[in-house]
Every structure is written in structure tokens, then in C-alpha cells.
Amino acid sequence: MTTTTISLSGNPKRHRRERVVKRIFWASAAVSVLISAAIVMSLIGRATTFFVEVDKSSLVDIGWFPRRGLYDLLTPLAGTVVVSLLAMFVAVPLGLGAAIYLSEFARPRVRRFLKPILEVLAGIPSVVIGFFALTWLSPNLVQRVFDSAGIFSMLAASIGVGILITPLIASVSEDALRAVPTSLREAAFGLGAKRSETVRKVVFPAAISGIVASMILGLSRAIGETMVMFMVGGAVGGGIRELNPLRPGTTMTAAIASVATGSDQVVGEGLTFESVFALGFLLFVFTLVLNTVSDRFVRRARERY
């Protein structure tokens, strides 16, 4: 009689395959870190070159004309502030109203019908919203209300950007409202509160973290949005510092895009090429800060219940 010993360590080929597979997946996850590093490095190098070599007096000038050596950073910054704030004036009431109605008032069947429509709006590419802002919003809304507005204005672009971020604000704040436990609503009803009182005094305050997060996220998206402003904002190629929303203006994103669409594309005089990366770097930092803050708020909301 011979005794056979069975190896419990298993097939070595199988073990090797396990290790190889795991390493492949690890490498794919590491790619995302590489991409971040690549973004930061590609931006920071040229942005530094720009800030070191630029004639400092041209950083504060009458306007942003990179091809002529005028790099007034306040011009695209002012445009971005004006457009994104006005866009918030459009998107916050619309998005929040839609979220409150869908979450607190709509019957399930109505909600199942209306919510997908809002999602369709979310899926519309920004170039299409830009076209709509140019061909409909600007002549039929902005120009009709304000005689002094031209076909290209920051206001028309703001409304377009507002439409673009409305579904985002609506969906994130609806999630926040729905995350409020039903027991809180029932407690309010039990105390004799009406539905609208419950919404305003109980549900809304309880969901405030998530609602603030949705607004910050919307603001971040508005700052990073390019096509609407580029198509309707006017000021292609450069512009004078402008705070009046009825006049054309340029944002950081539109300034980057318009340097790229010049006849010579992104090769201009002197530091034109680098200036675009300086703007991109600022844009990257702004949105990163906003997204991190928004993330904080979402997490705080999640921890509460």
C-alpha cells in the first residue's frame, strides 16, 4: 500500500495567474493617479513659465488680448464670476424648486413621468444649449427685455449655463431631500404641521448640507463650462474687462477655447501658448477646491442619518 500525499497548496500555475491578474488590475487603478499627475504637470510647467516670464504690468491692463501681449487676468476672471453667478440665479430656483416638488409633493406616478424628462435635459450636450442660447434665448428673451443688449452677451450665456446646470442641482438636492428619514416628516405631521410647513421647517433644514453641496457642485460646473459662453459670450480672441452682463465678455474657459480656434490654433506670439495653460491651471485649482468642499458637505449629510 502506498500513501499519496495530496498537495494542499494548489496548482502553482493557478497561483501565478492570480498574482498576475491582481497586478494588472492594480496597474489600471494606478493609471488614474498617473492622469492626475500628468494634468498637474502639463499645466504647472507652462503656467510657471508664463508667470515668470510675463511682463508683470501686462497682467493688469485694459483687457485680455493674448495675441497682442495683453494678459489682464482680471478680464477672464471677471467674466467667469459674472457668468457663473448669474447662471446660479437661474439654476438654483429652478433646480431646487424641481427637487422639492419631485421629492415632497409629486405623487409617485407623476414623479416617474417627470423625472426622466429632467434627465433628458441633463443629457443634452453643451454645444446644443449654446446653439439654443444663441438662436432663441438671446433674440427672444435677452434682447426683447433689454434694448441695449446685442446678440452676443454675457447674460444670454449665463441663462444658457444656468439651464445646463439646473438638472445637476435638481438631482443632487433631490437625493438630499429624499435621504431625510420619513420619521421626521411623520413627527412634524403628528405635531400638526401642514405639508408645506413640514417641507420648509423640517425637511429642508435637515437636507441643507446636501442642498449646499448641490449648489457648490453647480457653481463648479458653471465655472468649467466652455461651449455656451464661447458661442454666445462674444469677445472671441480677446476682450476688454467687462462687468456689465448685457455686453459681450470672455470667461476663463472661453478664453482658452478662443486662443485654440484662431487661424494659427494654439501657436501665437510670445507667451500666448503658455497663457492658456496659466488660465487652465487657475481653472483646475478653482474647481478642485469647490468640488472638495462640496464632497465634504455631501459626506456630512450622509453621516447624519
Added chain:
Amino acid sequence: MASRANPVDTATVVREALIGKKAGLRGMAFELAMLTLLLASLLVLVLLLADIIGGALPTFRSRGLDFVTSSLSLNPDTAGVATGIIGSFGISAIVALVAFPIGIGAAIYLEEYATDSAATRFISTNIRNLAGVPSIVYGLLGLALFVRVVDLVGLGGQTSGKNVLAAGLTLAVLVLPIVIITASEAIRAVPGSIREAGFGVGATQWEVIRHHVLPSAAPGILTGTVLTLARAFGETAPLIVIGVATGFFGAAANASMFDTVTGPYTALPVVVFSWSRQSVGEFADTLAPAAIVVLLFVLFIANTTAIVLRNRYDKRW
């Protein structure tokens, strides 16, 4: 005391208050205001579609499918979107080939292998942050990196790297974080008992993933990837930065395969953009909305596919 003098009133007040739903005038006004805001956002969609379809109708009525199959042209009577469609599908193919394997692989690592360590948390935070980076910044990355890499490896062609390959890589990187996030969610939805059953019969980790986790998560992953492709299909800004052709170009009649792939290109949303800023009225007035209709049609098909896939294969545990 008013309430004691009129007990019937008190009962009514208490009953009304306890029902809760019964809204007073202010309550009704509030509900109405919220509904108005919701309907206003939906009205925007209706206006948008009406504006675009109204503008597009003449083109489709007079040209029909000819508009879809014709190439770019300087003559508004013969210009079509075929060049843009080909470019967009070329870019999407590269996005699918590059972003999906890496994205799904990363999701598998994060959900199935990674332990809750500082490194893992760093990678997850990093992915969330990448998803929030504006698309035009990815364009700058593409310009600084992919256009050069494509040119360096000899695939630059006559555009010295400003071609479909660089565009595909740029958009692949742009959607990668979204692919990872949606694939992770789909994998996370597979219950742990499925994995434990696999381990229990002696399967290795990879075998459990390959034969149990991935098949169960496939519908969710597929839905997510289709939606991601739709997102990439509509992107315009990063392409503009990395030198997509925003004007007219024509392919030489005897161009080789290499020249066509590495030559100038355009994409459907870019065609919309460049036509809407043309000075010849017809391009902006009737051709651009017609191109938008084609673009929205493609996105509609993609979204419907995703919904059908989700409904057909969605598993409830």
C-alpha cells in the same frame, strides 16, 4: 377663550392640522410655486426642441438622408454631416478601446482587491476629483501630452498629431473616472454571498470575479459604459483645444488609409459649433439645427439602448 366658546371650531382645527396634507392658502401657494419652477425647467426643454426641430425641418424636407451621407462642403446645398459622424464614431471607438478595459480593471481592483488603506482612499478621492475637472482642462492635457505622443510615435501624419488618435485618447482620459465610478457601483451591487459561495467551492479570487462577479455586474457596467460613450460623443470643448478642424477640409481623392486616419478630422458636435458661427445664413439657420437633430438622435439611441439593457438584465438580489 375663543376655543372653549366654540368647541366645534377647535375640533375642526385639530382635525385639519392632524391630517397634515390639507394645505392652507400659503401652503398651496408654496406647492404651486415649486410646481411652476419644475414646469419651467421642462418648458425650457420643449422650447429648445421646438427651436431646433423647427430650424432643422427645411433641411430634412429638401435633402432627406442625403444630408446625413454627404461630407463637409462650403456649399450649403450639398454640405452634410457624414464627415462629423465618421469622426465621432472613430473617436468613440478609441474611447471604448482605451477607457473601458482600464476603467473596469480599476473598478475591479478597488472593489474586489483593495483593502481599506491610505493608498486606496487616496486613489478613490483622486478619481472623484478627476471626475470634476472641467473638460477643457482635459483638452489642455491632450494638447500638451497626447498630441505630442501621437506625433512622436510616428502616427502624427500631416496634422503632426492633431488627429483622431489624439482626440480619442484625450476623451478616453476624460471619461475614465466616470467609467470607474459607474463600474464600481455595479460591482458593489453584487452581494457578498455570491463571492462566498464561489470561495466555498474552492475558486480563486480571479475565478470568482471572472465567473460570478463580472457576469452579475455586466448589465450595470454595460449601461454605465453606454451612457459614458454618449457623454464623450457630445463633448466639444476639449476637441477644440486639441486642434479639431473647425473649418472646411476635404480628403484627397487618392489618400491612403494612413493619411485618412492621421489627417484632419472633425466630430459631430464640432460640426454643430462651426456651422452655427458661419456668416453664410443657411449654415447657422438650417444646417446647424439639422446637425443637432442628428446628434440628439444618436444620443437618444444610446440612452434608449442603456435603458433597455438595464431593464432586461437587471437582477434583483
